[in-house]
Amino acid sequence: MSLPTISLVPFLTPTPSPTPAQLETASALRQACISYGFFHLTDHAIPLTFLSSLLSRTAEFFQTAPAAEKQALKRLPPPLGDNARGYQRLGENITGGQADWQEAIDFYRPWPAHLPPPTSDALLTGPNLYPHTPATLAELLREYVDRCLDLGAALVRAVALALDLTPEETASLHAATSESFWVLRMIGYPPLPPSSASSSSCGAHTDYGLLTLLLASPVPDSLLVQSRDGTWLPVTPVxxxxxxxxxxxxxxxxxxxxxxxxxRVEHRGASYRVSCPFFFEPNFDARIEPLPTCVARTGGVAKYEAVEYGAHLVGKIRGNFYD
Incomplete structure (x- = not known):
């Protein structure tokens, strides 16, 4: 599948008013999001050498880290953990009620000090568990988060212009993402066993946040996107x-x-595939509801109720694992 390609160059630096290059990019972004909901993002100011290093170190962790280290990083329920952050073994993560053929480590934004715990069982309030193998991986992951937060903020600027939001709506969107409750996953995908014709590396789903930035091994045809007519199309990496x-x-x-x-992901190639998706999300306590400009453009009636993002996230996390 050949996804549209969007260059982020016009939005890397905020401007007081839209430039011709920003308007052109916003138009292309709007069409990509309406037609596909997916696009390739280029010229994002994160060096290729950095991204390549992150992927290679991630693969090194999954393929060479001792079992004892993975066990030490394991996602655990309270009081030993926060039941969200940490390592998941093959088959522990579930999508649509089925086990995924992947292993992973999940990281979240540290719990904001100004917010009370979201639940009584310490969900999401623990520390991130960073790997020690290889030695440089934890540092790369922390830098990756910082870089992706900048990238997400630039994308929000582009989204606001693509949606033709009012100044007040644009300010509201920026405020709702100013302390993004980001999520980062390190995922390792062994090839699916030949006998697992009905299973998936990651089952069919939509992402439940705002914007997903997917960095993955350049393995063709593993990521499959459902087109608007319902057919499944493989994505060709760029x-x-x-x-x-x-x-x-x-x-x-x-x-x-x-x-x-x-x-969904179906990795049936011979190599070991890894990915580091970064989920640029709203603030945990952000109220998310249809924007008036978008309501007016889609019939004048709000089709979705308002939700607090954190409550939505907590509900999703509770259905993510086999314990």
């Missing part, structure tokens, strides 16, 4: 580009004008 897709919260904000697209 060197140095992120695959970006919109999530359920952006669909809600646009009143369904932009749809969160169903996708």
């Amino acid at each position: 060197e140095g580009a992120f695959v970006v897709n919109i999530g359920d919260m952006l669909e809600r904000l646009t009143n369904g004008e932009w749809k969160s697209t169903v996708h």
Whole structure:
């Protein structure tokens, strides 16, 4: 599948008013999000050498880290952990009620000090568990988070212009993402066993946040995106580009004008595939509801109720694992 390609150059630096290059890019972004919900993002200012190092170190962890280290990083329930952050073994993560053929480590934004715990069982309030193998990986992951937060902020600027939001709506969108409750996953995908014709590396789903920035091994045909007519199309990687897709919260904000697209992973090649998806999310306590400009453009009636993003996230996390 040949996804549209969007260059982020015009939005890397904020401007007091839209430039011709920004307007052109915003138009292309709007069409990509309406037609596909996915696009390749280039010229994002993150060096290819950095991204390549992150992927190679991630693969090194999954393929060479001792079992004892993985066990020490394991996602655990309270009081030993926060039941969200940490390592998951093959088959522990579930999508659509089925086990995924992947292993992973999940990281979240540290719990904001100004917010009370979201639940009584310490969910999401623990520390991130960073790997020690290889020695440079934890440092790369922390830098990757910082770089992706900058990238997400630039994308929000582009999204606001693509949606033709009012100044007040634009300010509201920036405020709702100013302390993004980001999520980062390190995922390792062994090839699916030949006998697992009915299983998936990651089952069909939509992402439940705002914007997903996918960095993955350049393995063709592993990521499959469902087109608007329901057919499944494989995505061809573009060197140095992120695959970006919109999530359920952006669909809600646009009143369904932009749809969160169903996708899945089926890795049947001979190599070991890794990915480091970064989920640029709203603030934990952000109220997400259809924007008036989008409501007016989609029939004048809000199709989605308002939700607090954190409550939405907590509900999703509770269905993510086999314990």
